[in-house]
Amino acid sequence: MLDKHSHSSSKQVDIFSDDQRQLHFAELCNALYERELTSLSQQKINNVSLLQRKLGGLKHHVKRAADSLLDKESPLQLDIHNASWQGKQAAKCMADKVDVDKTEQWFYDNIQIGRSIPIHVDTLGAEHIELDSVDRIDFEQGKLHANKFGWFAFNGSFLEEEIRQLDILGLKLLKPTKAVFTAACCGHHWNHRGKSQPRALSLRELMLSLSINWKTFK
Template sequence: MTEQTSLWQDETQSADFAELCSALYEREIAQLANADIQSPQVIQGRLKSLPYYIKRTAHLMLQTQTPLDLDVQNASWSAKQAAHMPLSGQEIAEVNKWYLAQTLTHGLVVPVATTTHIVLDSIDRIDQQNHRFRTNVHGWFYLNDTEQKDKKVNANYRLLKPNKRVMTAACTGHCWVNDHKTNPVIPSLRELLLSCAINWRNFKQPVIF
């Protein structure tokens, strides 16, 4: 009986893995087909790297410890959406205070609010002397009020401190327009990978994989 149960579990996991890969491929190919890319070399490079990243993402989505529900058919996370974007306690001073109190590490997943939804990014450079850090996509974030006033702040996005509500909204693509719920956006393949690096028990430390 133990062997039969094990085989059944392996078969189920294999089916889920195949379905996740299929959904991810379909989505990524559609995005490439509609992308405004003039260079064939760029498209070729992306196509060559797709198998690795899609298989890695599918594997991690099946293995990661998360409070979210996995939608295998759509290769996405799901959870109940809040009525409003979860920005309570996310004033700039509070956000800066939270990050300044941490020993920041490379690879830490951080949430960034856009005008309609929250996205995931990760720290790739830390400048402790100047109280700032850089993320892969959104660049430098300054944690000092004086520096923030001196720098041009992009009004289209801002750093948030991670908590369960914020990270849930980011992972699931929950979206709000004019403070009203609307259809979710689909997180990018990169964001799905980052979602698997979230340590839900301790947002101060990334999961290493």
């Protein structure tokens, strides 16, 4: 039977735990607000009502992201101060080590609408892996549509070269693995010298990272 002292100690631990969570929640919210407001200030938004909608929904999205980051079970470390995932970075980007047949088979077997997928982005002198989501699937033609980047074949090939952004040299759909998702979630970045400064994930990418099942990579 618990005595009064034991019961009081137990309550104190709970209180301290709750206080720590609230502190972490507040720090995450601050980091996310700062990042998103900086991002919005750099966007060319001519439509005032669109900007108002983005700002109006920011509070909800930031709080939801902060809560989810604290609750997410992940093999990655959560950096509270920067609202980012931390994990060991490979010396080189693993995008060149892909097997197109295995990639194609994986997407035939596992792809679903809404699923987070990793896209290798090769820009001028730099490369990273970015999270996107699936919004359309065409099994007959073996292709999917990523919400941001467009159509990819299940074997990884980008199918819309004519509308590729000017500064992007190449895009490739990758088969999800722990190494690939770690690189995407942590914002790992490489240039011709090797590892470079990690990129900060957008709020959208952070939310996509929270949907990953690290046991199945789906």
